[in-house]
Amino acid sequence: MSQSSVRPISTAFTQLLGCDYPIIGAPMFLVSNAELVSAVSSAGGIGAAPSLNWRTSAEFREQIRKIKRMTNRPFGINLIVNQANPRVAQDLEVCVEERVPLVITSLGNPKETIKRMHAVGGKVFCDVTNLAYAKKVEDLGADGVVAVASGAGGHAGPISPLVLIPYLKKHLKIPVVAAGGITTGDQVAAAIALGASAVQIGTRFIATHESAVDQAYKNAILNAEPEDIVMTKKISGTPAAVIRTPYIEKQGLELNPVEAFLFKHPQTKKYMKMIRAYLGSKALEKAVAGPTWKEVWSAGQGVGLIDKIMPAADVVAELVEDYYKTCEQLPR
Numbered sequence: 001m002s003q004s005s006v007r008p009i010s011t012a013f014t015q016l017l018g019c020d021y022p023i024i025g026a027p028m029f030l031v032s033n034a035e036l037v038s039a040v041s042s043a044g045g046i047g048a049a050p051s052l053n054w055r056t057s058a059e060f061r062e063q064i065r066k067i068k069r070m071t072n073r074p075f076g077i078n079l080i081v082n083q084a085n086p087r088v089a090q091d092l093e094v095c096v097e098e099r100v101p102l103v104i105t106s107l108g109n110p111k112e113t114i115k116r117m118h119a120v121g122g123k124v125f126c127d128v129t130n131l132a133y134a135k136k137v138e139d140l141g142a143d144g145v146v147a148v149a150s151g152a153g154g155h156a157g158p159i160s161p162l163v164l165i166p167y168l169k170k171h172l173k174i175p176v177v178a179a180g181g182i183t184t185g186d187q188v189a190a191a192i193a194l195g196a197s198a199v200q201i202g203t204r205f206i207a208t209h210e211s212a213v214d215q216a217y218k219n220a221i222l223n224a225e226p227e228d229i230v231m232t233k234k235i236s237g238t239p240a241a242v243i244r245t246p247y248i249e250k251q252g253l254e255l256n257p258v259e260a261f262l263f264k265h266p267q268t269k270k271y272m273k274m275i276r277a278y279l280g281s282k283a284l285e286k287a288v289a290g291p292t293w294k295e296v297w298s299a300g301q302g303v304g305l306i307d308k309i310m311p312a313a314d315v316v317a318e319l320v321e322d323y324y325k326t327c328e329q330l331p332r
């Protein structure tokens with residue numbers, strides 16, 4: 001399957017970003033590397049990675065340069081813009097200086113990111129899970145929102161994509177990107193039919209040749225069913241989607257009462273978030289790197305529809321082909 005065999009899909013998103021397909025390879029902590037990002041972008045979508053996938057801002061800059069050497073197409077970087085991320089200012093500086101085409105913010109206030117990126121011609125989309133926050137980022141000048149719906153990998157929102165996409169579309173002027181559970185071309189067609197200008201796909205891209213994770217994690221994606229996805233507070237304090245493994249079961253999904261108290265207390269909240277995020281990321285790092293009994297594998301409900309590990313470019317091409325097939329086969 002080659003990219004050139006399939007025609008482009010033109011939407012407000014592709015026009016804004018200058019890409020062929022309205023498909024973002026979602027930024028994924030410890031999963032997205034320069035190879036995955038550049039493969040998705042070269043295939044006509046937008047590959048993206050979180051800045052925190054690299055240990056220092058200097059290393060992050062080097063990897064952006066590597067992505068630029070590997071593809072001349074637009075790509076994206078995810079910045080966590082809340083207080084729990086001590087590197088936000090330095091990493092934003094890198095995005096500005098390196099002229100990153102798309103920044104996807106999550107959590108916190110994206111005002112500074114929008115102002116700085118717009119000054120150098122970059123676009124900023126913000127992860128949202130509800131209308132109030134979506135309105136806020138629209139008022140701050142965001143170019144679009146990523147509607148993170150129920151079923152998503154990472155910090156999934158509570159609202160069904162069937163409702164969240166048209167609901168945000170109805171109340172916003174800026175483009176809406178659909179995220180959560182999307183793994184196939186017919187789901188891309190459904191999201192576009194609901195009013196999305198693009199889709200952001202994470203879990204599907206874990207099971208690719210390029211993704212930076214151990215084979216055991218990729219196999220777990222193939223073997224898991226939607227029923228195996230549970231929400232745990234043990235990683236960051238906020239519910240995050242993981243595959244239910246014996247280790248996750250043993251650990252439990254809730255914070256212990258002392259942690260829960262400290263998480264709510266105004267004087268300890270910030271520090272608890274930082275400590276939990278640190279411990280959670282260490283646990284994820286271990287599980288991503290190689291075989292361990294502490295299996296902490298982050299994934300969304302889309303696992304139920306994934307049965308092959310493929311090159312990322314083939315995933316993009318298959319999504320586009322199936323998108324067109326679905327559109328043609330809909331009953332009149």
Ligand SMILES: Cc1cc2nc3c(=O)[nH]c(=O)nc-3n(C[C@H](O)[C@H](O)[C@H](O)COP(=O)(O)O)c2cc1C
Nearest residue numbers: 026028029106152153154180181201202203298300
């Ligand atoms: C393993 C994994 C890691 C993720 N890491 C991040 C992250 O660092 N920052 C972020 O904003 N979203 C993160 N997400 C969420 C994705 O960017 C995306 O919104 C989500 O995966 C879409 O749902 P899907 O997995 O069902 O396709 C992560 C998701 C997964 C599965």
